[in-house]
Amino acid sequence: MNALAKHFNKQTPTFLQCAKYKLNLQEPLIMGILNVTPDSFSDGGQFNNFDAAIVQAKQMLADGVDIIDIGGESTRPGAAAVSEDEELQRVVPLIEKLSQEIDVPISIDTSKATVMYEAVQAGASMINDVYALQKDKALQTAAQLKVPVCLMHMQGSPETMQKNVQYKNITQEVFDFFEKRIEACLEFGLNKEHIIIDPGFGFGKHLQHNLELLNKLDLFVESGFPVLAGLSRKSMLGQITGKDVKNRLAASLAVAQIALQKGSQIIRVHDVAESKDMVRVLQAIKMASTNLNSV
Numbered sequence: 001m002n003a004l005a006k007h008f009n010k011q012t013p014t015f016l017q018c019a020k021y022k023l024n025l026q027e028p029l030i031m032g033i034l035n036v037t038p039d040s041f042s043d044g045g046q047f048n049n050f051d052a053a054i055v056q057a058k059q060m061l062a063d064g065v066d067i068i069d070i071g072g073e074s075t076r077p078g079a080a081a082v083s084e085d086e087e088l089q090r091v092v093p094l095i096e097k098l099s100q101e102i103d104v105p106i107s108i109d110t111s112k113a114t115v116m117y118e119a120v121q122a123g124a125s126m127i128n129d130v131y132a133l134q135k136d137k138a139l140q141t142a143a144q145l146k147v148p149v150c151l152m153h154m155q156g157s158p159e160t161m162q163k164n165v166q167y168k169n170i171t172q173e174v175f176d177f178f179e180k181r182i183e184a185c186l187e188f189g190l191n192k193e194h195i196i197i198d199p200g201f202g203f204g205k206h207l208q209h210n211l212e213l214l215n216k217l218d219l220f221v222e223s224g225f226p227v228l229a230g231l232s233r234k235s236m237l238g239q240i241t242g243k244d245v246k247n248r249l250a251a252s253l254a255v256a257q258i259a260l261q262k263g264s265q266i267i268r269v270h271d272v273a274e275s276k277d278m279v280r281v282l283q284a285i286k287m288a289s290t291n292l293n294s295v
Contacts, residue, residue: 130203
């Protein structure tokens with residue numbers, strides 16, 4: 001079953017080097033979502049004003065964020081594509097400003113090679129790509145930039161991904177996808193220590209697919225590659241609870257906790273302060289258990 005473990009089995013790295021930042025992967029990392037878009041599914045229109053985005057980033061820093069993930073193009077189901085120029089205008093000035101004023105790594109959430117390049121030049125030190133470096137020149141650019149890259153699985157594209165969802169065995173198919181993408185990355189010279197994988201909850205998947213992937217997330221962790229889990233406020237939680245997107249905090253914390261207990265090293269969230277409290281509780285329980293076992 002675990003194709004990644006068979007072909008790429010290695011010790012999971014203990015840290016993630018994002019330019020000058022050395023992130024400890026032995027403790028849960030919180031990636032805070034900062035969408036500077038008018039149409040993202042949860043926070044669209046809230047932070048597409050430059051000043052509002054700065055305030056939100058500083059609030060996330062105060063709340064204990066480890067990485068801030070900045071996106072200039074919505075990837076919600078049915079979202080329309082944004083031009084390269086528009087995306088650059090949304091993200092590059094913000095990254096330039098934040099990289100001078102906050103002391104945490106900045107991730108650029110994009111699939112466009114030019115946006116990746118310009119964002120890293122502006123101060124970003126990580127790439128988060130929902131297309132897993134499959135778009136034109138993305139692989140070459142990521143290899144050139146030498147920063148960590150998160151490869152996400154998605155069936156189709158944001159415009160079409162929920163229209164014809166079909167899998168025979170979703171876990172195996174996602175494994176196979178990562179195997180091919182990682183091989184491509186290594187062929188282009190990406191550092192194995194810079195590759196992160198994300199099963200892509202909600203991206204071309206129905207509720208049962210998402211639940212199966214969450215239940216089997218530990219199998220992805222066994223690959224030896226750090227795993228990012230992005231479940232915050234997703235529609236799957238609305239299907240389960242009947243709550244709208246603004247009222248899914250409790251459900252988001254529940255699935256984030258499960259992801260961490262399954263071994264995920266990074267959770268991508270909207271609600272940093274609440275997620276930080278959840279992580280603190282988990283870490284306290286883990287430490288207490290360790291101390292008891294050492295007696």
